[in-house]
Amino acid sequence: MNDTKQIKWFRVAPVGAIPEKEGRRVQYGQHTAALFNLGEEYLAVENQCPHKGGPLADGIVAGKNVFCPLHNWKISLENGCALSGGTGQVKVFPVKVVQNEIYLAFEEAQFQSCEPSGPTSDIQVAKDMGG
């Protein structure tokens, strides 16, 4: 028996259909995503702000984050976590580009870790070097 799960990819838009630094709402069944063109990559999160459900696809993109159009919470498009405004998170959808078409795996939305990746602190504890 093969345990490898088959991911279903859905073609949602041609590359270029979404202007750079903008988002668009895309839907499949009960799944609604906010798909963003960040220039070098496309990222997608649930289109419902964790605060009060604002449409994140209509928000202002800054770097790899979006500001919710309703009350300005800042949501990371990489992990779906609220970075300012309050606490909460949305699921992240896998996205890929194949032959100038954008594909989204609607059924694979997942919560990501909100822990910062990489080194968690630059703080160096001063040590007595002895002597």
Ligand code: FES
């Ligand atoms: S609904 Fe998004 S910040 Fe309030």
